[in-house]
Amino acid sequence: MAVExxxxxxxxxxxxxxTLETDSKVLLMGEDIGxxxxxxxxxxxLQKDFGEDRVVDTPLxxxxxxxxxxxxAMRGYRPVCEIQFxxxxxxxxxxxxxxxxxxxxxxxxxxxxPVVIRVPYGGGIGAxxxxxxxxxxxxxxxxxxxxxxxxxxxxxxxxxxxxxxxxDPVLFFEPKGRYWDKGDVDLGITVTAAGTADDAATGAGGxxxxxxxxxxxxxxxxxxxxxxxxxxxxxxxxxxxxxxxxSVEVVDLRSISPLDTETLVRSVRRTGRCVVVHEAPVFYGTxxxxxxxxxxxxxxELEAPVLRVGGxxxxxxxxxxxxxxxxxxxxxxDAVERAMAY
Amino acid sequence: MSKSEDRSDVDLVxxxxxxxxxxxxxxxxxxxxxxxxxxxRGLYRDMVLVRRFDSEATSLQRQGELGLxxxxxxxxxxxxxxxxxxxxxxxxxPSYREHGVAHTRGVDLADVLLQFRGVDHGGWDPxxxxxxxxxxxxxxxxxxxxxxxxxxxxxxxxxTGDAARDAAVITYFGDGATSQGDVNEALVFAxxxxxxxxxxxxxxxxxxxxxxxRQTRVPIAARGDGFGIPNVRVDGNDVLASHAVTLEALERxxxxxxxxxxxxxxxxxxxxxxxxxxxxxxxxxxEEHWRRLDPIDRLRAHLVAxxxxxxxxxxxxxxxxxxxxxxxxxxxxxxGKPPTSRMFEHVYATPHTIVEAERAxxxxxxxxxxxxxxxxxxxxxxxxxxxxxxxQDPAMSHAPQSAAGRSL
Numbered sequence: 001m002a003v004e005x006x007x008x009x010x011x012x013x014x015x016x017x018x019t020l021e022t023d024s025k026v027l028l029m030g031e032d033i034g035x036x037x038x039x040x041x042x043x044x045x046l047q048k049d050f051g052e053d054r055v056v057d058t059p060l061x062x063x064x065x066x067x068x069x070x071x072x073a074m075r076g077y078r079p080v081c082e083i084q085f086x087x088x089x090x091x092x093x094x095x096x097x098x099x100x101x102x103x104x105x106x107x108x109x110x111x112x113x114p115v116v117i118r119v120p121y122g123g124g125i126g127a128x129x130x131x132x133x134x135x136x137x138x139x140x141x142x143x144x145x146x147x148x149x150x151x152x153x154x155x156x157x158x159x160x161x162x163x164x165x166x167x168d169p170v171l172f173f174e175p176k177g178r179y180w181d182k183g184d185v186d187l188g189i190t191v192t193a194a195g196t197a198d199d200a201a202t203g204a205g206g207x208x209x210x211x212x213x214x215x216x217x218x219x220x221x222x223x224x225x226x227x228x229x230x231x232x233x234x235x236x237x238x239x240x241x242x243x244x245x246x247s248v249e250v251v252d253l254r255s256i257s258p259l260d261t262e263t264l265v266r267s268v269r270r271t272g273r274c275v276v277v278h279e280a281p282v283f284y285g286t287x288x289x290x291x292x293x294x295x296x297x298x299x300x301e302l303e304a305p306v307l308r309v310g311g312x313x314x315x316x317x318x319x320x321x322x323x324x325x326x327x328x329x330x331x332x333x334d335a336v337e338r339a340m341a342y
Numbered sequence: 343m344s345k346s347e348d349r350s351d352v353d354l355v356x357x358x359x360x361x362x363x364x365x366x367x368x369x370x371x372x373x374x375x376x377x378x379x380x381x382x383r384g385l386y387r388d389m390v391l392v393r394r395f396d397s398e399a400t401s402l403q404r405q406g407e408l409g410l411x412x413x414x415x416x417x418x419x420x421x422x423x424x425x426x427x428x429x430x431x432x433x434x435x436p437s438y439r440e441h442g443v444a445h446t447r448g449v450d451l452a453d454v455l456l457q458f459r460g461v462d463h464g465g466w467d468p469x470x471x472x473x474x475x476x477x478x479x480x481x482x483x484x485x486x487x488x489x490x491x492x493x494x495x496x497x498x499x500x501x502t503g504d505a506a507r508d509a510a511v512i513t514y515f516g517d518g519a520t521s522q523g524d525v526n527e528a529l530v531f532a533x534x535x536x537x538x539x540x541x542x543x544x545x546x547x548x549x550x551x552x553x554x555x556r557q558t559r560v561p562i563a564a565r566g567d568g569f570g571i572p573n574v575r576v577d578g579n580d581v582l583a584s585h586a587v588t589l590e591a592l593e594r595x596x597x598x599x600x601x602x603x604x605x606x607x608x609x610x611x612x613x614x615x616x617x618x619x620x621x622x623x624x625x626x627x628x629e630e631h632w633r634r635l636d637p638i639d640r641l642r643a644h645l646v647a648x649x650x651x652x653x654x655x656x657x658x659x660x661x662x663x664x665x666x667x668x669x670x671x672x673x674x675x676x677x678g679k680p681p682t683s684r685m686f687e688h689v690y691a692t693p694h695t696i697v698e699a700e701r702a703x704x705x706x707x708x709x710x711x712x713x714x715x716x717x718x719x720x721x722x723x724x725x726x727x728x729x730x731x732x733x734q735d736p737a738m739s740h741a742p743q744s745a746a747g748r749s750l
Contacts, residue, residue, distance in 0.1 A: 027496075053496060058531075059527070059530050059531060059534060061523075061527045061530060061531070063485065063523060063524055063527055064485055064524075064527035064528070064530065064531050066485075067482065067484075067485020067486060067488070067489060067524060067527065067528070067531075068485050068486075068488050068489030068492060068531050069489060070485070070486045070489055071485065071486040071487060071488060071489020071490035071491070071492065071493065072489045072490070072492055072493045072496075073489075074468075074474075074486065074489070074490055074493070075490055075493035075494070075497065076493070077493055077496070091523070094479065094482065094524075095482060095485065095524070098479050098482065099477075099479070099482050099483075099486070102463075104688055104689070104690065104691055105463065105688050105689050106463035106464050106475060107464050107468065107475060107688075108462070108463075108464060108687070108688050109687070109688035109691070110464075110467050110468065110469065111468065112691050143689050143697070144689055144690065146690070146694070166691075166692065167691035167692060168690045168691050168692060168694075211694070211695065257694075257696070258694050258695040258696045258697075259695075259696065260695070261695075262695075
């Protein structure tokens, strides 16, 4: 099958379609995902092709979506739930953190819950309140959940399939500000749960495993760790820094839980500097965790403290101010300069 | 009690009076007409054994062998009556007080105590008994039950007309749980999906210290009307009526007729848990009133009146109950501390690098004590030589409560 140039949204649609085709136990559940195709059209056309029992328009109740998905998974289904917007996930927070995350553990491995929760997240689209948030660390902090986020259409297509194939619950954060970004997607790649669990996890067939980072751009002077929407910002920053003769390596984390410290540490040991960029607030964020781990592992190689660029400890601001809140190119370059100045 | 909560607002199905007389009921009496004296003695035996287990567990908690216990005292009829209505292929989602249902599903009651002993978060294989693990967060599992019922629909196990094949789900919750969003969402999802699920509410009148009037101003069964869900209010201390309404509801579910809300009107004769003190919020007169409505007494009275409770049956049952109590006690007291390594097991179904790294760290940490000669340890061969690794602490080999209390 050919390589096609698709938007990230279309790549997700193609990936979901592939899982529906290859595994009859896969179900999509969510608000407005059927006839409408989802408010971002990620599930466009899928109900028409796979029917109302497999692409389910649910009542408008997030806890109910996740709670019933847990019951379906207990009988062998693989529900893929859509939470319409990041800020709407909280009614389901209890089901996700107290039930979904812990069932495998409390049953001592007798119950698998292969539930995927798709969450359009992040800002930059001029939305109203509660439509631009980045709550990923709230879930990364909960044992039992995997938390991943693709940055490119190619990764979106493969990672959604890997997430569905995973026997663990996966929070799948989709950078909604990048839904319309285009990239080449190899539609010849199919990941199924019917392969061994290891295949899906380790990425047999040359795929990057779901829980591993990838080096998005090699460099020698400084490492930027980013994920989701901030990967392309980091790549732009790397390009701009090149003009100042600073060689920036960009690591796309892809997975927030687990965190691929191995790839990151390998990079920082070479570059000696690390800047972490994410839209979520810096305070108690992914950057703090990375700073602690990188410092512990790279203490003698570091030329500068690990710096963080991200959202502030404020509620997500009004959209007219969001570009001051978000870690844009200028703030990332500012951090690169500060790190290089040590 | 407000007028709207008055039980007379909704008919209460009753087939056995508190004094043990059978009542006729045009709809429900025929559903239990097939139960002969042996079957009634079977229900009686179930309830007696469950109560014996329950009281043994309470004693074990009082003696420090369990961290906590949630008694089902007084609710045996609602639980045994409904539990015995299930077909083998049906699946039950309990809250945390459904020991009577656990018994009817063939769960070893000793396993129910693993969680309360602090050695397991579950205790049995849910799929071996079609009985899900207890859920402590109020009402969460009603959604799991509804989802499981939606799976039965997709599996083609509803409305086929094959009695050995068609299946249903039942979920248990209390009067307090009806205020939870999840229970209301379960009612919505069950209704719009016509899901084969029976929502069985044991209204035991107290959510810890709060009376049902703090949860509702209409009878709980009547809530079903707003969701378009058939509903029935039954005397939960009447094992026959509880059995009959559940049989009907399960059959409706299996045949494709959708969900039913059952309100079993009963009473929590004991405390909420062994940590609770009901004397702070309810009267001795109220408790005495309900003692006269005891679910076991009324079936015994009926069997005696019918001359269907031979002395030798009662004697054998008493001996069986005593043996159960002794076995539960011995089994529970023999349960030691699980291996520390278990803490890291089954967090994920596939290896998670952070958990694996922390497990490896902790194993190294624990192993660092292994080569310390105990005679020289105090002299400081290891920087933490005075520390006893948790997995080697002899005090933890049994009686987890006292040990946990000390080390924490």
